[in-house]
Amino acid sequence: MAEPFHAAMQAAIEGDDAALTPWLSTPEAGLPGLAVYRNTIAKARADALAALYPTVARLVGDAWFRDAAVIHARAHPPGNPVMDDYGGAFADWLETFPPAIDLPFLAPIARIDRAWSEAHRAPDASVMRAADFAVLSSADLFGLRARLHPSVRVFWFDWTVPSVWLANRPDSDPRTAVVWDEQSEGLLLARPDGPVRHHRLSHAQWRFLDLCRQDLPLGQAAARLRLDRPTLDLSRLLTDLIGMGVFSGLQKEPLRYDNDL
Known part of the structure; x- marks a missing residue:
């Protein structure tokens, strides 16, 4: 049952409230705990993105960046647990993010931030x-x-x-x-x-x-x-x-x- 539960837990964290129903006494029993998990994970992803794109974060401010990071994470959740690899699509995503339309420098700045991280971790x-x-x-x-x-x-x-x-x-x-x-x-x-x-x-x-x-x-x-x-x-x-x-x-x-x- 480990694999189905883990998959259900991931779906629940990503927003599917009913995914864990088979493991709960009532459908509502897990909602408070899920809210805690979701907030913790959203903050972790936002923190990781801010660390990978510090120049973008400085340009737009903490509040704007964290809101954008949460929205981005919903569309592009991490593909593996190594957070240094997270956010590879962020620059392209910024080009289509409506609040960034009037900030055309953000996407190319994000590409340089990403390149700095890659250079830092290069062999x-x-x-x-x-x-x-x-x-x-x-x-x-x-x-x-x-x-x-x-x-x-x-x-x-x-x-x-x-x-x-x-x-x-x-x-x-x-x-x-x-x-x-x-x-x-x-x-x-x-x-x-x-x-x-x-x-x-x-x-x-x-x-x-x-x-x-x-x-x-x-x-x-x-x-x-x-x-x-x-x-x-x-x-x-x-x-x-x-x-x-x-x-x-x-x-x-x-x-x-x-x-x-």
Whole structure:
């Protein structure tokens, strides 16, 4: 009887008052207890979502966020007991949530929050430094494919999403004025060692990393960049990216690892 009871208990917690009737002396006997369970679980889910999306929570305030979290949980209950994995659909859901229609920055901010959490929990890996590249000739280097560090997440937005995100992180100064504006910005999140770090990206840097993610050899990635930017200093671009700790290795064979940026 364990499995049917557990299934009935889950249904009851999700709102089916009659699910536990076969195990109760009267249909009403379990309602007070269910209310306690439901409130406790709703709070736990809201707390988990707030921890995973702290920038969104700060932007909208605790009351707004907790109401939204409860509504979201009803539509998207957790699929497993690991709460770090909870809320994967939250950003997409915000795009359809009526109270968020006039807050178009919330969904992209939620995607960065999610990416920060993913970068934080990404597997450890080696990090290539400038000295590792210095021993390679230009010919050898351009024929190799770059493997991005597992924690790397890159973004390019047509609006000032990164500025809004950075100004509303839990440790940011609340007095910082940020304008939601139609100005393109790029952002990198990575955890090469220690905490997750963020870096502003130029369009050329973002494009180069995107081409590396597509498994192009460094030479082909550089050639594509040169088509649009003939005067681009590729050596400087690569040096800056190496300094950000985005590369974990080089290889000749096609990469098997997908960074899911």
